[in-house]
Structures are given as structure tokens and as C-alpha cells.
Amino acid sequence: MKKTLLILLIAFCGFAHAQYVVNYKRVADTYFENGDYYAASTFYKKALKITGDSAQAVLPYGKERKTATDERVIEDYEGSIYNLAESSRLYREFNEAEKYYGVAITFSNTRFRKALFYYAESLRANRKFTQAITAFSQFIQKNAGDPLTKDAQKEIESCKFAIEEMRFPRMVQIKKMPGHINGLGSNYAPVKINGDFYFTSSRPVAVGSKKDIVKTDAGEVQVSTKNNPFINNLYKASGDLTAADVSVKSVDITFPKNLEVAAPSFSPDGNTLYFTGWIDKGNYSIYSARRTGEKWSDPLPLGLEVNSRDFNSTQPFVTGDGKYLLFSSDRSGGFGRYDIWFCTIREDGTLGQPVNLGADINTEDDERAPYYNVRTKKLLFSTDGRVGLGGLDFFEAEGDLITWAKPKNLGYPFNSSKDDVYFTATDNNGTRGFISSDRESSCCLEVFEIRKEFLTVKGILTDCKTKKPLADASVTLTNVESEQKMTTGTDGVYTFQVDSKRPVKLAFSKDNYFTITKTYPYEELAKADTLIYKDYCLSPFKLGIPITLDNVYYEFDSADLTEPSKLVLDFLIPIMEDNPEMEIELSAHTDNIGTDEYNLDLSNRRAQSCVDYLISKGIAANRMTSKGYGESMPIAPNTIGYGRKKKDNPAGRAKNRRTEFKVTKK
Numbered sequence: 001m002k003k004t005l006l007i008l009l010i011a012f013c014g015f016a017h018a019q020y021v022v023n024y025k026r027v028a029d030t031y032f033e034n035g036d037y038y039a040a041s042t043f044y045k046k047a048l049k050i051t052g053d054s055a056q057a058v059l060p061y062g063k064e065r066k067t068a069t070d071e072r073v074i075e076d077y078e079g080s081i082y083n084l085a086e087s088s089r090l091y092r093e094f095n096e097a098e099k100y101y102g103v104a105i106t107f108s109n110t111r112f113r114k115a116l117f118y119y120a121e122s123l124r125a126n127r128k129f130t131q132a133i134t135a136f137s138q139f140i141q142k143n144a145g146d147p148l149t150k151d152a153q154k155e156i157e158s159c160k161f162a163i164e165e166m167r168f169p170r171m172v173q174i175k176k177m178p179g180h181i182n183g184l185g186s187n188y189a190p191v192k193i194n195g196d197f198y199f200t201s202s203r204p205v206a207v208g209s210k211k212d213i214v215k216t217d218a219g220e221v222q223v224s225t226k227n228n229p230f231i232n233n234l235y236k237a238s239g240d241l242t243a244a245d246v247s248v249k250s251v252d253i254t255f256p257k258n259l260e261v262a263a264p265s266f267s268p269d270g271n272t273l274y275f276t277g278w279i280d281k282g283n284y285s286i287y288s289a290r291r292t293g294e295k296w297s298d299p300l301p302l303g304l305e306v307n308s309r310d311f312n313s314t315q316p317f318v319t320g321d322g323k324y325l326l327f328s329s330d331r332s333g334g335f336g337r338y339d340i341w342f343c344t345i346r347e348d349g350t351l352g353q354p355v356n357l358g359a360d361i362n363t364e365d366d367e368r369a370p371y372y373n374v375r376t377k378k379l380l381f382s383t384d385g386r387v388g389l390g391g392l393d394f395f396e397a398e399g400d401l402i403t404w405a406k407p408k409n410l411g412y413p414f415n416s417s418k419d420d421v422y423f424t425a426t427d428n429n430g431t432r433g434f435i436s437s438d439r440e441s442s443c444c445l446e447v448f449e450i451r452k453e454f455l456t457v458k459g460i461l462t463d464c465k466t467k468k469p470l471a472d473a474s475v476t477l478t479n480v481e482s483e484q485k486m487t488t489g490t491d492g493v494y495t496f497q498v499d500s501k502r503p504v505k506l507a508f509s510k511d512n513y514f515t516i517t518k519t520y521p522y523e524e525l526a527k528a529d530t531l532i533y534k535d536y537c538l539s540p541f542k543l544g545i546p547i548t549l550d551n552v553y554y555e556f557d558s559a560d561l562t563e564p565s566k567l568v569l570d571f572l573i574p575i576m577e578d579n580p581e582m583e584i585e586l587s588a589h590t591d592n593i594g595t596d597e598y599n600l601d602l603s604n605r606r607a608q609s610c611v612d613y614l615i616s617k618g619i620a621a622n623r624m625t626s627k628g629y630g631e632s633m634p635i636a637p638n639t640i641g642y643g644r645k646k647k648d649n650p651a652g653r654a655k656n657r658r659t660e661f662k663v664t665k666k
Contacts, residue, residue, distance in 0.1 A: 025080060032083050035281075038443065041087035041096070044080050078107050082115060089118055092418070093442045094125035117148050120155065124390045127417045129159040154387060162389040165412040168502040168522065171453035171530075172414050176440065180248050181241060181447050185230050188436035188445035189263040189315075189369070189422040194270050197237040198251070199447060200262040202230040232260040234275065253289055253296040261287075263315045263369070263422070267322050272349070274316035274325065277301070284312040286327060305343050305351040314338075315369045315422075318345070324401065325351060326370040336364035340381055342401055360404040361397060368392060369422045372401070373430045379404070380430070382421040390417040394435070408481070411500065414450065421445070454497040456531045457520070461492045461508055464537035469493075473510040473538065479503060501525035506536075507578075513538035517578045546587065546660040552610070559605035561613060569613055572661065576619045583665035585625045586610045591653035592631045592638040603628030610659060625664070631656065 028043035085100035101119035104112050120135030136152040136159070143149055181187060185202035192198070234251040255261055255277070263276045271291045277299070278284045285307040287299040306313050311331040318325055326342045331354070334341075339362040344352035361367060363385025371380040377400060382392040386407065393415040395407040409415065416439035425433040431452040436445045457477060461470045469492025477484045477496045480503075484496050498504060503522050509515040516538060525532070541547065549572075552565045561569070576582065588606035590599040607626035615621050631638075636652035 025076065028080070028083070032087060035090075037087040037091040041084055041091065041093070044084040044087065048077075048080055048084065075109075078104070078109060078112065082107070082112050085115065085118065089122060091443050092438055094122045094418070095442065098122035098126055113143060113146075114148065116142065117152060120152070124155060124159055124162075125417050127162075129163050129417075133159045155390075157387045158390055161387050161409070162412070162417060165389060165409075165415075168500050170411040170414055170500045171455060172499075173451040173453060174413055174435075175449045177434075177447040177449060178242055180246055181237065183248075186232070186444040187447050189424075190434040190436070190447050191264055191266065191424045192426050192434070193266050195238065197241055198264045198266075199235055199237075200232055200264070201235050202232045202444075205231060205233075232262045234261050234264055251296075254298055256299070265316045265318050267318055268320060269322075272318075273299075274302075274318060275299075276314045276316065283309060284314045286313050286316045303351065305354055312338075317370050317372065319372050319374050321374050323374075324372070326372055328366075328368050328370065329354075335359055335362040336366065336385060338366040338368060340367045340370045355401075357401065358404065360399075361407065366392070371423045371425065371430075373425065375428055376430055378430060380410075380423045381407075382419075382423075383407075389415045391419040392421050394420050394423060414452075419445070423450075452499065453530065454499055455501060455525065455528060456495060456497055457504065457506070458493070458495040458531065459534045459536060461488055461494055462535065462537045463513075464539045467537075470510060470513075470538060473508055473513070476507045476509075478505050478507070501528075508536055508538055510538055512542065513540050514575050515578045516574070541663055543663055543666060546662040549659045549661060552659040554606055554609070557602075559602065559609045561609050566613060569610060570617070572614060573617050573619065576614070576623065579666075581666065582663060583623045583625075584661050585627055585664050586614075587627045587629055587660045587662070589629050589633055589656055589658050589660070590631050591656045592634075593653070596630060596632075600628055600630035600632075603630050606659070 024043050024047035028040050028047055031037070031040035031043060081100055082104045085097050085104050088094070088096035088100060098119065101115050101122055104115035105119050107115070116135060116139045120132045120139060123129075123132035123135055133156050136156045139152050140149045176182065177187075177190075181190075181197075181199065183201065183203040185204060187199060187201045187203070190197065190199040234253070235248055236251050237246055237248045239246055251264075253273075256279075258279050259277045260279070261275050261277045265274045266272065273289045273291070273296070275287055275289075276284055277287045285301045287301050289299040290297045301307050302313075306325075306327065306329075308331065311329060313327055313329040313331070315328045316325055317327070323345055324342050325345050326340060328338045329341055330338050331341070334356055340357045341354045342357065343354050346352065356362065357367075357370075357379075361379070361381070363383060365385030366383060367385065368382045372378070373380075377398055379397050379399060380394055381397075382394055384392050386393070386395065386409070388395075388409050389412055394410040396410055397407040398405045414420070414435075416437055418438045420435060420437045420439070422436040422445075423433055425431075427433070433450055435448050435450050437448055438445050440446060461473050461475065462468060463470050469488075469490065471488055471490045471492065473488045473492075475486050475488060475494040475496075477498070479498065486494060486496070488494055494506075494508075501522060503525070504520050506518045506520070507515060508517075516536065518534075518536065520532065549568055552568050553562045554560060554565070555562060572584075576584070586607050588603040588610070590603050592599075594602075604626070605628070607628050611621070611624045611626040614624060634652070634656045635658070636655040637649050638653050638656060639646050640649045640652070641647050
């Protein structure tokens with residue numbers, strides 16, 4: 001497979017013998033084994049002589065493999081390429097990962113068979129969804145029985161979901177926070193309380209009078225080491241966050257030595273702080289600290305209700321009423337890796353026993369960073385265990401901490417093809433707030449401000465006959481993913497909110513009225529800003545009572561419908577389609593000209609012509625009957641006067657020559 005990448009290995013045997021190259025590989029392997037993937041990738045590139053102006057790959061397969069040394073050279077080369085791809089993926093640099101996995105998938109050694117899966121994953125992260133589907137499908141075909149095939153199938157569904165989401169984006173405004181918030185390193189888990197903005201950052205810190213140098217747009221790089229660490233810490237910014245001179249300082253709390261901290265959450269009064277803490281590669285635990293005046297107490301880990309040396313507990317969230325602590329943990333008793341749990345917070349600050357949110361929320365994979373709005377009863381959380389756009393996606397579910405509705409993916413652009421996590425609201429309804437995402441970063445989470453918008457579909461429903469507002473009518477709005485229902489009040493007003501401009505259908509119904517449905521295609525919704533206003537009316541009927549179809553005419557002395565009459569009958573088509581259980585009788589009547597027998601036969605044939613026409617338009621024959629009544633049911637006198645003064649009444653006879661329909665079954 002040809003990839004745009006230059007690996008200068010023209011004399012590849014020299015790779016094994018040049019001491020400085022061998023050392024680079026050894027250093028890279030060490031970093032890789034210790035999980036420092038950015039450093040590992042830097043040194044693998046040095047070992048492979050990959051430079052910033054690399055353009056394509058030159059692979060060493062042209063030379064004959066005659067010696068064991070040659071075989072070792074190839075093995076070292078392939079292993080370095082694969083580990084470079086792995087390192088790029090694991091520090092979330094998917095553009096680089098895509099390039100190097102694109103080379104690794106050409107290797108025949110089965111040791112690298114997973115390269116195809118991760119190549120597809122990188123394509124998905126880079127929003128190349130169609131190509132990703134192809135690559136995942138190839139992986140499934142080539143690796144039957146591999147546990148990753150299950151993940152590959154879910155990824156295919158996620159790619160299809162992403163394609164559809166990007167066709168119909170959600171009405172969400174997203175704005176990246178300025179540079180003093182999104183500095184170097186990761187910046188994430190924001191929360192705003194009492195006018196102050198708190199967040200987590202692993203921005204470089206000065207150590208021994210030396211500042212870190214990291215990857216920048218200008219191309220400067222230096223591998224981070226223990227001498228200039230990227231430490232996760234809590235930071236605070238006050239005032240206008242968009243101001244150029246806003247001050248960002250680390251939180252004034254004395255943390256235990258070597259403790260990294262992240263993901264703050266506060267009690268409603270702002271005086272109790274909960275956060276995640278860990279040392280090096282030890283377990284993650286949740287700590288708390290109390291503030292008295294302006295001074296914070298020394299943090300202490302929460303008790304065994306939350307923490308244990310046998311599992312990890314992270315990402316605490318305190319509900320707005322201060323009654324519950326939600327968190328993510330891989331403790332036993334869950335449904336997967338990390339599940340979401342909650343504890344009751346008692347009045348004295350102690351905690352009740354942990355309760356799992358259940359299988360409606362938690363999957364066999366990871367559920368992270370819960371946010372629960374006690375006012376709307378909506379839970380927002382991130383998971384990679386469901387079909388989504390890729391990585392961790394935000395989902396929303398309504399419930400009471402015990403019983404939950406089915407979680408709904410919040411779609412694009414609330415979610416991206418990378419990781420999206422740590423929602424926190426800044427208003428009571430949860431429509432404004434902040435999220436953390438690496439959607440625009442080559443490695444790290446960044447903070448974004450987010451605002452949900454909605455399209456309102458609204459109008460007044462009236463009685464078509466009286467023109468008055470229609471109360472107690474049922475109105476339903478549906479699209480491909482949800483259904484909303486409401487009942488009109490005395491003002492007849494209906495109103496709905498949707499969060500995207502996907503096609504929707506409205507259905508209006510009420511007893512003894514014909515149901516109507518109205519469809520709004522994407523093209524119509526796209527023209528609207530935030531409101532579509534349309535009034536509708538429902539036509540009343542009574543079971544078994546005929547309704548005249550005005551201006552239905554037939555050819556002279558014939559049962560054939562005139563062309564204008566067919567347009568009148570078209571009126572019945574939407575009624576029949578919108579009321580699929582309804583059955584009707586179509587009847588025809590004549591005046592008194594001609595014999596009774598002739599008029600009865602003519603009316604039967606005319607009624608059948610109406611039924612036949614509607615059948616030709618797709619209305620099921622078993623929903624309609626036809627009946628001719630001849631001249632037996634006049635609605636006006638065919639003649640006027642008596643005796644010698646009796647004379648023809650053309651106006652009356654015209655009324656009697658009519659076509660009607662009546663509902664026989666609703």
C-alpha cells in the first residue's frame with residue numbers, strides 16, 4: 001500500500017550497524033514500554049530517520065533476504081513502524097497514526113494483524129468514515145473469531161451513524177476557549193461557580209529554572225522527562241475569560257506530595273471541593289477539601305464507600321441540591337470497565353453506600369464523567385460503549401437515578417469523531433455550559449463553550465367548520481429518532497422543540513374529526529431560523545352521516561368521471577392516508593329523469609367509478625364500498641308546485657345529482 005510518508009532507509013543494513021540509530025530505537029522502546037508515547041514516537045522517528053518534510057515511504061523489500069541479519073533488520077524496521085503507529089494512536093495523534101498504520105497493514109507478519117483495525121480507527125477519528133467502514137469490513141473478513149471483530153462491527157455502525165449525523169447537524173453553537181485557558185498540555189473538566197472558573201490542566205511547569213518545550217505550531221519539540229513533568233493540577237480563572245489579561249492561577253490548596261489532581265466538583269455553597277487524585281501509576285481516588293473563609297483544608301480521600309486500593313474511582317460530580325455524589329469507577333459489581341455510580345450525601349457530609357446506575361446506563365465498556373440536573377432530571381455522561389461518532393461520546397438520559405429512559409446520543413457537533421467528555425452546565429436547564437474535547441487537537445483535551453439551540457414548531461389548531469380553536473386535540477411530532485406528544489388547550493396552540501433540522505411529521509387528531517398529517521422536509525426546515533409557525537384545522541364528521549363531495553361530475557348519460565371531478569376526489573386521498581383504519585362508503589345519487597331501474601343502475605356504476613379511481617391512487621379496495629341510490633334519496637324537490645302548476649325544478653334536480661361519502665368505520 002502506497003502512503004505519503006518518507007522513511008529514509010536506502011541502505012537499510014546500516015540501520016542495524018549505526019550505533020546512534022540503534023540507541024534511538026532502544027530509547028524509543030523504553031519510553032514505549034513505560035507508556036510515554038509522545039517521547040516514544042519522537043525517538044522512533046529519529047531511529048527511522050523520519051523528518052518533518054517526509055513525503056512517502058521507501059520500504060526495504062527490494063533487497064534479497066539472504067542472512068539472519070537481513071531478517072533482523074526487517075523485523076526491527078517493521079516493529080519500529082508498528083510501535084510508532086501505536087504511540088501516535090495512544091497519545092491521540094490520529095493523523096500520524098493513520099500514516100504509519102497505513103504502512104504497517106502491508107506487513108505479512110501476523111504479529112501486526114491488528115494494524116488494520118487501528119488503521120480503520122484512525123480513519124474514523126480523522127472523519128474519513130466511508131474509508132473506515134471499508135477498512136473495518138476488511139478486518140472482520142480477515143480475522144474471523146478475533147474479539148476485536150465485535151468492536152469493528154460497532155465501529156461500522158458508528159461510522160454510518162456519523163455520516164447521517166453530519167448530514168443533519170444538531171443546533172449547537174460551540175466555541176473554543178481562549179489560549180490562556182487552553183494552554184499547552186491537556187485542559188479539561190471545567191466548572192464555573194460563584195463567578196470563578198475552575199479547570200484541570202497539565203500545562204508545563206517550571207522545574208529547576210527550566211521551562212518545558214513541547215510540540216508547537218512552530219515545530220519546537222522536546223521529550224518530557226521526570227525533570228520537566230506535565231503534572232495535572234487544578235487551576236482557577238476569575239472575571240472575563242475572554243479578556244487578554246485574565247489571571248490563571250493554580251488553586252491554593254496544599255495537595256499531598258506527588259499527587260496529581262483533576263476533575264473538580266463543588267457542593268452548592270462552594271465550600272466543599274471533590275476531585276480525582278492519583279500518584280504516578282497508582283489507583284485513582286476521590287478526595288475532598290473544605291473551605292473556611294478563604295482557606296482550604298488539607299484534602300483527604302473519601303471513605304470505603306467510594307475508594308479502595310482494589311479499584312479506581314474518578315470524576316466526581318455533586319448534584320445541584322447537594323444530595324448526591326456521582327462518580328465513575330471500575331469497582332466490582334458493575335457491568336463493564338468503568339461504570340457510573342452514586343452515593344447519597346448525608347447532612348453531616350458522610351456518604352451512603354454506592355449504587356450502580358444500572359444496565360440502562362452502563363455498558364461493558366467505559367462510562368465517564370457524569371452530570372445530573374436535578375431540575376430537568378437529565379443525566380449527561382460520556383461512553384465508548386454505544387454507537388456514536390467515535391471515541392467517547394456524550395449521551396443524555398432522563399430518569400431519577402434508579403429508573404432511566406433509553407440514553408440518546410447528543411449528535412454532531414455536540415460530539416465529534418474523537419473524545420468528548422466533562423459536560424458542566426452554566427444555566428438551570430443545562431442548555432449552556434462547557435465540554436472538553438480533543439476534536440481540534442493533535443494530542444490533548446481542550447475546553448469549549450457550548451450552547452444548545454432549538455427549532456420551535458408552533459401554531460394554532462382550529463375547527464375547519466367553526467374556525468374556533470380546537471381544545472383536547474392530540475398533536476404528535478415524529479422524526480427518525482424520537483416522538484413527542486401534547487394535547488391542545490382551550491387556545492388550540494401546539495408547540496414543539498427539536499434540536500436538528502431533520503425532516504419531521506406532525507399528526508393532529510381528535511375524536512369525531514379527520515386526522516391530518518403534515519410533513520416538513522429538510523429543505524423547508526433549513527430555510528427557517530429558530531421558528532416555524534403554521535396554523536391548521538380539523539374537519540368534523542359523524543359516523544354514518546354522509547358528506548357531499550361538491551362538483552363531482554360525470555360524462556353525459558355515463559359513469560365516466562370528468563377530469564375536474566377526479567381532482568375533487570383527490571381530496572379523499574390524504575384523508576384515507578392519514579386515517580389508515582378508516583373505512584368509507586362512496587354513494588351516487590340521481591334526479592328523477594329516467595326510470596327508477598335505469599337511475600339505480602347508473603348511480604351504482606358512478607359510485608363504483610369513484611371507488612375505482614381511488615384504488616388507482618393506492619387506496620386499498622377493502623377500505624371502500626360503493627352504493628348507488630338512484631333517485632330514492634333526494635335532498636331537494638325535483639319539481640315544484642302542485643297539479644297544473646307543477647313544474648320542473650332544475651336547481652333541485654342539480655342538488656340531487658350528487659356524490660357523497662360517509663365514514664362507516666373509524
